[in-house]
Amino acid sequence: MIKLMSRPEVAEYIGVQRGTLNRYKLPPADAQIGRVQGWLKETIDEWQQRRPGRGNHPDQANWNLPPELR
Numbered sequence: 001m002i003k004l005m006s007r008p009e010v011a012e013y014i015g016v017q018r019g020t021l022n023r024y025k026l027p028p029a030d031a032q033i034g035r036v037q038g039w040l041k042e043t044i045d046e047w048q049q050r051r052p053g054r055g056n057h058p059d060q061a062n063w064n065l066p067p068e069l070r
Helices: 007-014 041-050
Strands: 029-034 037-038
Touching: 007 041
Parallel strands: none
Antiparallel strands: 029 037
């Protein structure tokens, strides 16, 4: 079975409040069912490592693009 995380689950997984997650630009969803988007744990792990913030290198500017477009 493929396990996807919803926005509330992503917030819990990365340790932020649900409202705080709204300020983050999440990577493209791995799937969408109706209006609900879902992310694989691996997608969120990679995003966490690459997203802009203190200590990230400027050459990671395309962090939010799908891998095939980076």
